[in-house]
Amino acid sequence: MKSVEARLARLALKGDQRAFAELVEMYQDKLYHMAYRMLYNRQEAEDVVQEAFLRVYRNLERYDDTMKFSTWIYRIATNLCIDRLRKRKAVYSLDAESSDHEGLDGYAMIPSDDRTPESELLLSDTQRIIHQAIETLPAKYKSVMVLRYLEELSLQEIGDVLGMPVTTVKTRVHRGREFLRKKLEHKL
Amino acid sequence: MNCNVAVMLMHDYLDDELSRDEQAELKLHIDSCVACRTRLEQLERTEALTGTMMDKRRPVMTAEQSSALTARIMDSVPFKRRRRAGFASWVRSHPAISVAAVFVLVMFSSFLAMWQQDSELTVSGSDLAQVVISGDTVTVPEGAHVKGDLVVENGKANVYGEVDGDVTVISGSLYQASTAHISGEVKQIDQALDWFWYKVSHSISSLAY
Numbered sequence: 001m002k003s004v005e006a007r008l009a010r011l012a013l014k015g016d017q018r019a020f021a022e023l024v025e026m027y028q029d030k031l032y033h034m035a036y037r038m039l040y041n042r043q044e045a046e047d048v049v050q051e052a053f054l055r056v057y058r059n060l061e062r063y064d065d066t067m068k069f070s071t072w073i074y075r076i077a078t079n080l081c082i083d084r085l086r087k088r089k090a091v092y093s094l095d096a097e098s099s100d101h102e103g104l105d106g107y108a109m110i111p112s113d114d115r116t117p118e119s120e121l122l123l124s125d126t127q128r129i130i131h132q133a134i135e136t137l138p139a140k141y142k143s144v145m146v147l148r149y150l151e152e153l154s155l156q157e158i159g160d161v162l163g164m165p166v167t168t169v170k171t172r173v174h175r176g177r178e179f180l181r182k183k184l185e186h187k188l
Numbered sequence: 189m190n191c192n193v194a195v196m197l198m199h200d201y202l203d204d205e206l207s208r209d210e211q212a213e214l215k216l217h218i219d220s221c222v223a224c225r226t227r228l229e230q231l232e233r234t235e236a237l238t239g240t241m242m243d244k245r246r247p248v249m250t251a252e253q254s255s256a257l258t259a260r261i262m263d264s265v266p267f268k269r270r271r272r273a274g275f276a277s278w279v280r281s282h283p284a285i286s287v288a289a290v291f292v293l294v295m296f297s298s299f300l301a302m303w304q305q306d307s308e309l310t311v312s313g314s315d316l317a318q319v320v321i322s323g324d325t326v327t328v329p330e331g332a333h334v335k336g337d338l339v340v341e342n343g344k345a346n347v348y349g350e351v352d353g354d355v356t357v358i359s360g361s362l363y364q365a366s367t368a369h370i371s372g373e374v375k376q377i378d379q380a381l382d383w384f385w386y387k388v389s390h391s392i393s394s395l396a397y
Contacts, residue, residue, distance in 0.1 A: 015267070015268070017267050020218065020265065020267070021258075021262060024258055024261050024262065026260065028251070028254065029254055029256060030252075030259065032248065032249060033248055033249075036249075037248075038243055042249075045201045046257055046260070049257060049261065050257070050261050050264055053261045053264075053265060054261075054264060054265060057265045057266075066259075067262065071193055074291075075267075126237070127241060130237045130241045131241060134238065134241060134242070134351065140382060145238065145242075146242065149238055149242035149243075150242050151240055155203070169234070170199075170203065173199070173203065174196075174199040177199065177202065177231060177238075178231075179235060180234045180238060181227075181230050181231055181234045184230075184234055185230060185347070
């Protein structure tokens, strides 16, 4: 028995717009949430989600339904986010030396835009500190951590999404957690 | 327990991947090691805070923003009735392969034409004086001594005597009597590919010398 998504994907491939719209509805917010946690920038997160669906549409015929649709779409979106984080790093590492803000690197210096919902504006100090710590996570840990906490994916699924063995995922979860612990240690 | 091992176990514990025995071991260590107890507390707090921060129930976009994004996505996707991936579009998207395919096709057909054309008996060699040709049969009689190579195309070759070189038979048969003696290589070429290879290597070596 095929999954709902696989059937929708098949219909969309035949040119059924409503089927594709349904896929968008099913995954748009999840992807946005993930992208937003990765990038902490509304505009960029929206761009990533849009680009992800474009790629999904273009590659529908290449979708292999032995793979979970969610794994596939998360893989596409995660890769887009990682690319963006890497590009940022390339730009910001140029003047990383000159930055004398303690504990802040290029990631933290990206202005997060302020068009966030109320709930995000009303961050407590503690939340702000955690927020900042998460933002400074290197891309390879960040993707793992975001997928782990946000979607409550199993380590195996994260491995499938990122195309790496479970042992690597575990190591990255551990390192990411240690990274955050060190960042938060003195502040909390 | 070593503290490094304890830290690894702590992470496995936070990943919910620790057996009951291992948990007991970890607890035993933590009860006796202040540094590790602090470490675990920090990690647990980190875990909890990160979890809250990333909780998917914390909305990051409003309903209007969400529907605006949906509209944006649906607008940007170039919906069209997908044509079945036709031959023409395939050719257009793979120009190099198409050109190569046409080239191979032309080469192959001309080669096939050449292959079928030569059905007449052809004999070549440096010393044909002692060779007897009758009908489609080329005979090297007993006691004859042919110097140099002998090539027979589209015919039968019967060798009774000596050949001081290679004997090559293309699209034909070769008979070697017990008295025959061929000092060089004996080659029989039947397959189109072999023939092609022979022609190519022959023309290259004739260019070289």
